[in-house]
Amino acid sequence: MLRPCLFALFLIYSQFLASCGGRNSGEPTAAGALSPAAQLGKLIFQDTSLSASNAMSCASCHDPQIGHAWPDANEAVASGGPGLNVKGLRTPPALNYLKFNGGFKFDTDGTPMGGFFWDGRANTLAEQAKGPFLGPAEMANNSPAEVIEKLRRAPYADQFQKVFGANIFDDPNTAFERVAYALERYQVEDPVFAPFNSKFDAVMQGKEVFTPQELRGFVLFNRADKGNCAACHASTKPDNAPGALFTDFTYDSLGVPRNLEIPQNGVANFYDKGLCGPERLDLSQRTDLCGAFKVPSLRNVEKRKRFFHNGKFTTLKEVVDFYVTRDTNPTDWYKDIAGLFDFLFNDLPAGERQNVNVKEGPYNRTGQTPALDEDERLDLIAFLKTLNDR
Numbered sequence: 001m002l003r004p005c006l007f008a009l010f011l012i013y014s015q016f017l018a019s020c021g022g023r024n025s026g027e028p029t030a031a032g033a034l035s036p037a038a039q040l041g042k043l044i045f046q047d048t049s050l051s052a053s054n055a056m057s058c059a060s061c062h063d064p065q066i067g068h069a070w071p072d073a074n075e076a077v078a079s080g081g082p083g084l085n086v087k088g089l090r091t092p093p094a095l096n097y098l099k100f101n102g103g104f105k106f107d108t109d110g111t112p113m114g115g116f117f118w119d120g121r122a123n124t125l126a127e128q129a130k131g132p133f134l135g136p137a138e139m140a141n142n143s144p145a146e147v148i149e150k151l152r153r154a155p156y157a158d159q160f161q162k163v164f165g166a167n168i169f170d171d172p173n174t175a176f177e178r179v180a181y182a183l184e185r186y187q188v189e190d191p192v193f194a195p196f197n198s199k200f201d202a203v204m205q206g207k208e209v210f211t212p213q214e215l216r217g218f219v220l221f222n223r224a225d226k227g228n229c230a231a232c233h234a235s236t237k238p239d240n241a242p243g244a245l246f247t248d249f250t251y252d253s254l255g256v257p258r259n260l261e262i263p264q265n266g267v268a269n270f271y272d273k274g275l276c277g278p279e280r281l282d283l284s285q286r287t288d289l290c291g292a293f294k295v296p297s298l299r300n301v302e303k304r305k306r307f308f309h310n311g312k313f314t315t316l317k318e319v320v321d322f323y324v325t326r327d328t329n330p331t332d333w334y335k336d337i338a339g340l341f342d343f344l345f346n347d348l349p350a351g352e353r354q355n356v357n358v359k360e361g362p363y364n365r366t367g368q369t370p371a372l373d374e375d376e377r378l379d380l381i382a383f384l385k386t387l388n389d390r
């Protein structure tokens, strides 16, 4: 959020250098062996027996085939609980490349950044991992002890004792901490969570070149007066990663339209406001942050089935159309249950709608023409497809 982008020219230049073989950074790290804890994490990640339904694991909502994103195009949110019929509030986010994210904080200029979940309420992957085991719309166990009771019967229970101690099951709370730790190690260590092997990476390493259309899309992605996407979905390599992450892990209020597929949104005065609640409680007084959600990485974005925190959109084309025509053609986007124009930014209560970002491109165009024409939008999408891990 509010990160000016002046990189477009530099990036074209680096593609030029890359194609001359002059640049060779960002090699993906070799697939090393997983630590014993990470190996356990991998087993736990796929184990459906640790849920009240006996049918749901982490992988049910975070599909490894698509960058660990939500796999069901027909549903905006997952259904969990003992009978797999309790709908959640938000779309399961993709998990790839999250290991480069840090704990939640306010930057020196007050910009919120970091943290896990759409609202950053967990500070580490381990803290995050405890949530789904107990969430009523997820794996729905009643307590950590119940999770550990199930784990004791898992085929890898011996392995768990070997790694964490013969007596580990005597203290369910400590054992539950180790489960969360194992899941964190798995997500941090296994290269499937951060392969950096997309076409984009190959181009940056000088091994391939963009097609003319992809290159046009890349320029539009970066140009502040066009897509301006890189202002939040950073397209340059940060210090702590071998390649660009396509997020700066900050937060922004985009005014994504209300999604009536989500049961809680059937209640007229209910609003999911991200940083200021209802899932996150510590910032409820910061009404200036209401409506802000974390910027997701755009790596593998083309494989996603649902987009944004509420899964409002099902295609990348809709997302791009939304970005560039939200302010030029608002009646296309904000509709009531009958399909008629509702009002601007209809997923926030009056008084908080002014938090929606109308200052930055591409959505600072009220009364003007869209920042990208139809062909340019297709160019942008062609570029986004180069971010797919292979």
Ligand code: HEC
Pocket: 045, 056, 057, 058, 059, 060, 061, 062, 078, 079, 080, 088, 090, 091, 092, 093, 094, 095, 098, 115, 116, 117, 118, 119, 125, 128, 129, 132, 133, 137, 138, 139, 183, 279
């Ligand atoms: C029923 C579907 C479901 C299951 C099962 C599930 N998750 Fe999630 N996951 C979600 C949703 C929904 C969110 C976002 C919730 C929010 O922002 O409030 C999420 C968020 C996350 C995040 C944070 C992503 C980010 O961008 O910060 C991580 C990491 C994660 N899940 C890992 C796991 C792990 C590990 C497991 C297994 C222990 C798991 N999930 C099980 C639905 C699920």
Ligand code: HEC
Pocket: 001, 002, 093, 094, 221, 227, 228, 229, 230, 231, 232, 233, 250, 251, 252, 253, 254, 256, 293, 294, 295, 296, 297, 298, 301, 304, 306, 307, 308, 309, 310, 319, 320, 323, 357, 360, 361, 362, 380
């Ligand atoms: C000012 C910051 C900002 C800019 C500029 C921006 N985005 Fe985003 N983007 C976000 C935030 C924040 C979200 C999550 C919003 C939500 O879910 O409510 C998001 C979500 C997305 C998603 C959904 C991903 C997912 O996993 O659900 C896509 C796709 C996307 N942006 C593409 C783009 C493209 C393409 C552009 C340029 C045309 C762009 N963004 C410009 C901040 C930004």
